[in-house]
Structure formats: C-alpha cells, structure tokens
Amino acid sequence: MANLHNSLPSYERLRVKHHLQRVMDSVNLILLLLLLGHRLISFTNSYTFTCFLAFLCETCFAVYWIIVISTKWTPASTKTYPERLFQRVSESELPPVDLFVTTADHELEPPIITVNTVLSLLALDYPANKLACYVSDDGCSPLTFYALVEASKFAKLWVPFCKKYNVQTRAPFRCFSDTSILNSADSSPEFKQEWLQMKDEYEQLGRKIAARSQKPIPNELDGEFAAFSNTERRNHSTIIKVIWENKESDTDDLPHLIYISREKRPKHPHHFKAGAMNVLTRVSGLMTNAPFILNVDCDMFVNNPKIVLHALCIFLDPKGEKEVAFVQCPQKFYNGPKDDPLGNQFVVFYKYIGSGMAGIQGPFYGGTNCFHRRKALYGLPPDDFKYGKLSDKDLMQKFGSSLAFVESAAEALEGKSYSPNNNISKPLEAANQVAGCGYESGTAWGEQVAWIYGSATEDVITGLKMHARGWRSELTTPEPIAFTGCAPIDAPTSMSQQKRWTLGWLEIFFSKGSPIFCTLFGKLQFRECLMYYCLMCWGLRSVPEICYAVLPAYCIITNSNFMPKGIGLWVAAALYVMYNKEQPGDGDSDGADSDAVRFTFDKSPVFVPGTTILLLQLTALVIKLLGLQPPPQTGNEAGMGELFCSIYLVVCCWPFLKGLFGKGKYGIPISTISKSAALVFLFVHFCTSK
C-alpha cells in the first residue's frame, strides 16, 4: 500500500462544543444534590418512611445522572474524507470486504425483505470483485434460498442500473416507492424509461417469490433444492450454496453471493444470532477472508452506497489502523410516524449519548450496520504482536480443528489477507466442517473469539470485549445516512423488543464480563465503563422510577407527604423545570395527542405497570376530590407537591389514558385493566388498613 503517512488523515474526530448543555446538565446535578442535602438535613427534625423512600429513589437518579453526564461530557463527531483515502490507496489496492446478512424465519422476516437487503449490498459503490455477500439462514428455508437465487438474476440488471444512474436508494422496494423521480425535471427520458423497466422486473421478482411462498413446501425436493429435503428448522445438516461467483474477478460483475444454513441439532445450543455470525465468520474466512466485515440484519438497507469507503477511511488511516476495531453506523428507520411515539428512533440516544460515546472510547456495537476488523474479532489486541504469531497448536485450540481455517486465521491475524480469493467453491468441504454444530466445542469461539455468547444482546457484549482489549470504535454518520431499516410498527412489538434488550444488558451487568471488571482487569476506560452502565442500568432504573411514581398516590391516599417543604420544594420545582426543558423533541412533535392515536396495546404483561400507575393516580385523585383522605398526622399532610406529581403522572401516561377508552388494538384489553385494577385495589387496601 502506498505510503503517504505524511498525507492528510482520511478521518478526523471533531470535538462538538456544547457549553450550554454542560451548564444545564450541571445545574440539574447541583439541584439534585441540593435536594438530597435538604432531605438529609430535614431527617434530623422529622423522619418519615415516605421521605426516606423518596431519598433512596432520588439517590439512584443522582447516580444515574452522574453516569449520563459523564457519558455526554465530551461529545465528538467523526468526519471521513473518501477523496483523501484515494490519495493513500488506488482503487486496485482497496481491501476486500465481506458482507454478512442474517435471517432466521421466512414468516417473520419475509424473503422479499432479505432480498432487498442483499440487493442493496450487491449494488454498493465498491469494486464488485472485492465484495462477497454471505447470507445466513437460521430458518433453513428453501423459500429464502429460492428468493436469493431469483434475486441474483435480477441483480444482473439492477446493479448496473444503479451504478449507471448513480441511484441513491439501492433497495429496490424503497427506490420504487418514490415515484416523484418520474416527474422530476432532472431525470432524463432514458432514465425514466429504464426506471420503469426495472420496476417491472422487480415486480415480476416479487410475484415469483410470492407465488412460491403460497405453495406448500414438499418433503422431497430436487435439483438445487435437494439439500432441503426432509429438513426441519432445528434439525438438519449444513447447507452451503454458492449462488453467484465472480469467477473472473471482474470489477463490473456482481459480488459473490453465498447462502449458508448452518447445521442444527436439537441437543446442540445454537446461540441464536451470535452462533450464526460465528459460522459466517468461519465460512467467509475460508472463502474470501476479507480483513473487514460488514454485518446487517435482514431488515436493514444500504442508504449511502459509498458507506464502505467511509468506513475504510477510518480503518485504513494510520491512526485508525492502530486503534479502531469497529465502525458503527447509526440505526435509522424509514417507517413509523414522524414524531416517533414508540421511541424507536432513539433520538436521545443518538443525539446525546451517541456523540458522547464517540468522544470517549467509541460507541457500543449495535448488532447491525457495523464494520468489523476481522483480526480484532479474532481476539487480537491493538498493540500485541505476539498473538499474531501463535503456533498452529495454539491456533487450533482457539479456532478449532480445521487446518484450512487455522491457516486463514493466521493470515488474517498477520494482516496478509489482502488478495481476493478467486475460487470460492474450492474450500466447500472445509466450509461444511466449520459450519457444523459441534465445531466450536472446546474452542474459544463465543468466549474469546468473534461474537460472544451468554447474552440476548450478543452485540453489546461483543463490542465490550473489544473495548476491554484496548480497541476503540467510531460512529460514522455520513450524509446521507448509511443504512435505514424497518422499526417495529406497534407498541407491543416495540416493548417486547426493548424488554429483550434490557434483559440482555442485565445479563451482561451481572456476568463476569461486566464493564467494571473490564476496567479493573482490562483496558476499558473508566468513562467508557460508565457509558456501558448508562445502557445497562436502563432496565434497573425502572425500580426507583416505579417506586417514585407510586409515592404521590400513596401520599395522597394516606394523607402524608414525600415532597420537601419550604425551600426544598422550590429546589424540586426548579429541578422539574430544568429537566423537562432539556428533553429533546419539545416543540417539534404535536405532543401527547398524536401518541394516543398510534399507541397500540395487546394482552402482554408489559402493559400492566403503565396501566396500574395510571389507575393508581386516578384513584388517588378521586379520593382527594371526594375528601376521603384520613386526617393528617403531625402536620405531614399531602399538599400541592403530591397533587402536582400525581397529575403530572397522569399526563405522562396519556397514551394509556386514551387506551382505557380506545377500541380494538388502540384500547387496553379488559384483562390488563382488570389485573391493574386488582393491583390498585390491593394497594389502596394495604394503605388504608393500618
């Protein structure tokens, strides 16, 4: 690779100035501490259980706020300069990149979606002979395979079309959903005609796949599909099919396309997505062994065809080369309402926390839209050169018994794998071996190497492991945004997804790979460690939050108080104003009302806490209104503070309030309401039966 160490860097990390934000955050913290101090002092005069509980909750909030501030304190953004990259490397010197797509169920993840993901990847603006797309199908579905075979035929038209006209959106269904192109004065008649032809071809592809999916899948299949005969989703041997091979290593041809359904047996744990990713890592290691890997979920599409170049700006930069293990692109969703009532777009996260992380040791790995350095995945620390020279025996212990794979791993670790392999079908036998379900036993896969097992959020723990070895990561946000995808469109799916993540993060929190150990015994920076806790405490935070939300109702019902009196109340009020002023999105959404229109419910228990809190506040307010409160004890009666909190909580639960009266999926199911009502009844009974 040409030297040009003296040329300009191909990426820069820029500090984002945000003095006002810091001031506001600090004022918030000071107010919180003042409140805690005030409580401590007043405990010497009067101590009540409710005030003590409030004190505990507020202490949790203060600790959490310190973690949040630490994460946000030094925000940064990354800027990439592809034109400078080309001062360093010529097009022929660009490294190969392996592209991984995972799909697991052709019913939940319809093949046409996966096909769009794959087509958008095949059409990346990058030399086609340097790309190989590996699709892992955990559903072992002949339908998915069929769809990919058909897609590869369509790709022969689609990819040249995209490149010829420099189409931005290269997932056909997104491209064809925007017909404004046809009326635009900028588009040539030739383009419009080809666009319509292409749309027609795509619709044919869609019809073929739909027709095939309507037919029942017979047990016995022939021809290309014979391998799928008598298979069950969780009981079958490995199926690897090279759907397209770019035999001539032609830059204008299509990238390689390989279908993989790893071996599964009922008695063998398959480790979900992490297991699938590890098989892809091994098979690709044998076939192309690219030093960089991009992975996307099957519901994500390329939105910026130049994204590989942007990522390489970071990886190939002399500084990035030494320190960056992975480059994460944000997740953005094209579907869903503008004001995002379900919070899927994670506005707070990417806008505040995301740039904060970029200013420390880098963002966490989010599972999709991420580029990895292969040797970092193989466990190599950034500054260790011994690891790359392990003996064959050591390598086999780590990477398993396939000699061919061990050789490829050694090459990858030494950074020798820059020449693309032109005969990817050759190592098919070895590929079958490494995709077997027993291959990993006794090796470091899933523990030290590649995607780490043991958490439902394999992504976060995998990234954490690399940070713990001393690597950095970068968040790259080129214009236009690199990938878009579909977010869950209803509240139940969104809530259960978030519940799964929260549980996965808690698994990491309580495991021996917990961030604090990575800081104590590894190279995870302290503030990066706090950043991880910011994520992992998301679930735990609900405990003080629920407790705090119950307090106002409890105080009103029992005519006691938890809000401070006198100056303390002013501190609490100031805190409330400051905190709410800081929340993003104020003003550009039309508020609670639009939430209510779109918030949907089902019978899932995830809706019980929200409903219960709402009903509890309503009950308390009715008791207050009807004057059913018991007489106060020693001047500690519930006052304006408690009343305000209770009303505020009703406003916070607005979508639930509408849900009480909504119909169909917009209404909270009677069973959920009954459960919540029973809980409220028990609670009121408990409060008043003293």
Ligand SMILES: O=c1ccn([C@@H]2O[C@H](COP(=O)(O)OP(=O)(O)O[C@H]3O[C@H](CO)[C@@H](O)[C@H](O)[C@H]3O)[C@@H](O)[C@H]2O)c(=O)[nH]1
């Ligand atoms: O046994 C499995 C289960 C899932 N998947 C694939 O993994 C991806 C993510 O799974 P999904 O069920 O869609 O989870 P999400 O919550 O939508 O995914 C987010 O959260 C996951 C866990 O943190 C990350 O791995 C994902 O990349 C991230 O997008 C999808 O492509 C699936 O096809 C498999 O390949 N095998």
Ligand SMILES: [Mn+2]
């Ligand atoms: Mn998903």
